[in-house]
Amino acid sequence: MSEPIIVARELVKYYREHALSRQKKLALDNLSLEIGPGEIVALLGPNGAGKTTFLRILFGLIFPASGEVKVFGQPSEDSSWRKRAGYVSEFYTPPKFLRGLELLEISARVNGKSRKEFLDRLEWLDQALGVKPMLMMRISDYSRGMLQLIAITQALIHDPDLVALDEPTANLDAVSRKRLKLLLAELRKKGKSILLSSHILSEVEELCDRVIFLEKGKLIQQGKTKDLLSFEGGYLVAFKTPNIIPEELVPLGTIASDPELGTTLLETKSEAEKDLAVKILAQNGISIDSLEPKQKTLEDLFLSLVEEKKLEKYFLELVKDQ
């Protein structure tokens, strides 16, 4: 792999309960991760896992208690690398007194773009997201969905190499969500790196090359999306519903029939069960429509990770009590 563009090492971050409080809440717990050029990476985790905290540290809005982050080889608190990066904050609050166009022009120009480059890029983004009608409006008059669109446009107006998106589809309607998905696919083709934090796991599954799971500020699992969702041992066997389903099939897995389609689906948990089911079906002269290894979804994975952690915690507490 070529040189990573984001390198985070042992990041620790605490939040105080309030300004005068001595009690601290751990937001990032020795978090280390790397993101390579051209990668589309999803940051996943339950609320309070540290996803937004990591992105805010990355863009120099807050500082870690210890550890370091380098982006494009520079410390994250240096501002110069940011002309190669764009950020959509989950809590985006732009200056309300500006018009959309003014905000975008300031963003493009401070990032070193000429007026012509700015206008060309705006035209391209308008084709992708349809933002032109709202550019002359004051931001104070924007709806939540419009604010989200202007946030995405602002992050992309200077053609950055790295884009960090924190819940980018929040408040967007179905059309805008679809447009954003196409835009991100386009950026992927152009070799841009994208760091995406989202709760909509189906989108992440579709777009991202790699997934990083965080919980309570810790990295609990990471890997390529296709590896994480790969075959888990179980099979889905679909066959024409016979008059009587052979009894031997019942202990081999979950059986569900669709009377309208006239098919039955058997979900086995192992390869041996699948082999046995195929044998039984053949013996009974039942034809098999399809036979597929069972795929996990990100949601399955996410829930299993969170549940595992909960169970671990539960047993630890049980041991402590004894």
Add this chain to the structure above:
Amino acid sequence: MKQKYLYQYFFKSALHSFLFWLFAFVVVVEFIAPFLLNLDQLLDLSQKSDAVMIERNILENLNLSLYVLGFFLGPALGILAGRMLIKKESEALLALNISRGEFFVGSFLFHGCLLASIWLVFVLFYLLVAYIFKQPINAEMILKLILSIFGILLPFLWIGFFSANTKPIAAILLYLIIFLIIPNFGSVELSSAASSQKAVSFFARLASIIVPQTQPFQLAASPFSRLGPATMNLTNWKWLAYGILWSAFLLLSGFLIFRKKDLTDPHS
């Protein structure tokens, strides 16, 4: 290039601030209106015997306006400059290719220049009055004119410093304590010394030393109330150094805090 867009942003932000318009309103009421009205009389009476008295009245009026400017408008712009650094809207810019230093300097420079432009009008008006009344303009007067900027700059920087680190109401309270209550410790110090209350005297003296003083730059010490030739003395240079050091300290410490300051926790 980058700064141009940053200042454009600060200017638009100021135009949409209530405090900015309060600032503009007080400038008009406190300064421009009375003096524009008096200018005709000034020109007519400059050759007459009671000219000196009128001249002094006008200049005292000018001096009072400078005091008002320092007391109200310096802090108003200080709040604008300080809040600009930490309000949530600024994050949309600070996530761009703009360093904390550029943002800090931009905010204080822009609002400071706004304040200094009003001070400059005072100075020009003073020079005009001196010219009309044929007063010699010597080096000491020029120095005192320069010194008078600290009368508005120190309150501006102090409250700007507090506003960048706390809520505006707390900043205003701290400002009132520093510029209204603590300066009166001087009299506590005297009376305490007389009644042998050494501890009170000591703390009063300490407080009056460590908090910034703006009185030397206003009223009696201001050039506006002391016309006539005078020789330059060490005191004026001492106050110039005092003003510069306090300003540098406030700007530097404000910057060092802001450089490593977490912006508002979005969850709060």
